Amino acid sequence: MTIKRNRGGDAVSNLMLTTFKLNGAFLAAGDKISAPSGLTSSRWQVLGTLMWGDMTVSGIAREMGLSRQAVQRIANVLAEEKLITFLDNPSDKRAKLASATDTGREAIHSLAERQYVWANTTAEGIDPKEIEQAVEVMKKVLIACKQE
Numbered sequence: 001m002t003i004k005r006n007r008g009g010d011a012v013s014n015l016m017l018t019t020f021k022l023n024g025a026f027l028a029a030g031d032k033i034s035a036p037s038g039l040t041s042s043r044w045q046v047l048g049t050l051m052w053g054d055m056t057v058s059g060i061a062r063e064m065g066l067s068r069q070a071v072q073r074i075a076n077v078l079a080e081e082k083l084i085t086f087l088d089n090p091s092d093k094r095a096k097l098a099s100a101t102d103t104g105r106e107a108i109h110s111l112a113e114r115q116y117v118w119a120n121t122t123a124e125g126i127d128p129k130e131i132e133q134a135v136e137v138m139k140k141v142l143i144a145c146k147q148e
Helices: 007-037 041-052 057-064 068-080 102-123 128-147
Strands: 084-087 097-100
Touching: 007 041, 007 102, 007 128, 041 057, 041 068, 041 097, 041 102, 057 068, 068 084, 068 097, 097 102
Parallel strands: none
Antiparallel strands: 084 097
């Protein structure tokens, strides 16, 4: 069977490869930004999600597009470090809710200024409208990926 390539598919393939590279660059930047707060990019991602409210590990995984097992490992480390705590879940006795502690919230707030400086510097020379358009395209592709 021969698959006929088309411009849209080639564009999505290019977007995918560029996103992989960008993800690596974002993770490296995130590690640098979060290190003074005692976090890594992965820990920041999980703990930062809890700034929106308490969530189950599965909920965090769905929200961030990560595996439940990976989030559970990170959540366990964050709990050991007293950055999150696990609470009883009134909706599901088996699935505890992860909740940021005051120490966890302080860690996230302490890196916010470094993140803003990094984002402002990174955005220099790029029209904000272009970045906003890129985000909208990525959201559309993300929705299409979830439908498969």
